[in-house]
Amino acid sequence: MLRVHFTAEDLLGVRFAPEPLPLVELALAVVAAQRTDAPEVFGRWRQRLGRELPRAALPLLEVLRPDGDNPAFVEPLVRDFEEALDAVRLAVPLVDDAELSRILARSRGRAAVAPWLRGLRDGDRESWGLLEDALRAAHEVVIAPHWAAIGQSFRADVAWRAHLMATHGIKAALASTHPAAAWSGTVFEVGRPPDFEIRLEGRGLTLMPSPFWTGRPLLAGHPDGSNLLIYPAMTPMPLVPPGRAQGSLDALLGRTRAAVLSLLIQQRTTSELARDLHISLPSVSEHTRTLRAAGLITTRRDGKAVLHTATGLGVDLLRSGG
Structure with a gap:
């Protein structure tokens, strides 16, 4: 179960992200392609992406797994695609041993660890080049042609939940982000694994709908010091x-x-x-x-x-x- 503890100050600090972000959506799209839920909506999209995803993009499958627990360095919260790639390039040498070990352990569970993953930690140019090529190739096919539709889904969801906030309050807007979401006092709960609990402690919460994500809301740190909650947009990408x-x-x-x-x-x-x-x-x-x-x-x-x-x-x- 996901449990997020709010203070009164946190409830007043709930806000929406201003726009979708290219590498965040790319990471979630690659994740969505590997998931098996919502087949009625995503089934044909997954089949088509399986045919269209270029070979150069396949290394991303070693890093981005179906549960959405992605390493933060591959999905920086940056608006411009080229600037986001620069952020990845700068972050890779700073990945700590614990994060690297987690990535390697996840990859080891699927198959033998690809040597380029180890090379990332050592700042190996060839390994970085492989990752950059994979991000560019996937972005060109999965995100760039559909950016307007992604934005349409994002803006429509924000408009709807802003309306919910205005007419029924913040709790109603958050409770509608997932079928298993509910409130217990000032604790926001989503009854789906894995177990994770966090106390916002006045840092607030930034909401970001994604037309690709289909699972339980995801929590991540935001550069402004708040926490980021990524949740499934009302209209998933195949239905835009x-x-x-x-x-x-x-x-x-x-x-x-x-x-x-x-x-x-x-x-x-x-x-x-x-x-x-x-x-x-x-x-x-x-x-x-x-x-x-x-x-x-x-x-x-x-x-x-x-x-x-x-x-x-x-x-x-x-x-x-x-």
């Missing part, structure tokens, strides 16, 4: 509408998920949603799970039928979105 969204709801939820919410002004079963929207039952289940986690719909079972209905918050979103 192509081109300009038709409206604010499409931008936030994606067209199909917005249509699901719109239909749930009246109670419907999973089968009825699949029939009315011409999508599969697993796809409906994935969409309703996310809408339910965000507090936009409720679900109850009536015999063999599963019934879904928009909540007051969902109706409020439909009204504000036109």
Whole structure:
């Protein structure tokens, strides 16, 4: 379980990151490609990326693992891609022995440790060149062509949670970041492994949605001294509408998920949603799970039928979105 202890000062210090960051999103995308959850949403995207990811990018799989516990030096919190690469280059020689040992141990669990990983700690130019080439090659295929869509997902999520904060408070906004998230007093909890506990102690929390991350919210240090919470954006990357969204709801939820919410002004079963929207039952289940986690719909079972209905918050979103 993840447990984050807030003080009153921390609750007042919750804010959003201003924009997505290229190497953070790249790292999470490489992680997402190795995960197996949310197959209805990410399945085809993973298959396509498996075909398109260039050979030069494969060394990243030695460092970036499916649990998202990535070494900080490969995902600096820097806005510009070239400057972010410079930050990686400067950080590599400073990686301490404990961090290096952790990276090597993780890699050893998958296969024999690649020699270039050991070379990073020694400042070996060839090893750095291999890492830099991998980051550039992956960025060119995974991030650069889709940067506008990544930004669209990011901005839509921030707009939605800012609305949640304004209308229902900070606790509601944070509780909607994951289906297993809840509050126990002033402790934010997410009931998923591994166990991790932190006391913010007045440092505050910066929120960063990612359209690639699908797991439990991740915690990291922020250069400004606060803590960074990375969580799954409301609209994951494969569901971001192509081109300009038709409206604010499409931008936030994606067209199909917005249509699901719109239909749930009246109670419907999973089968009825699949029939009315011409999508599969697993796809409906994935969409309703996310809408339910965000507090936009409720679900109850009536015999063999599963019934879904928009909540007051969902109706409020439909009204504000036109």
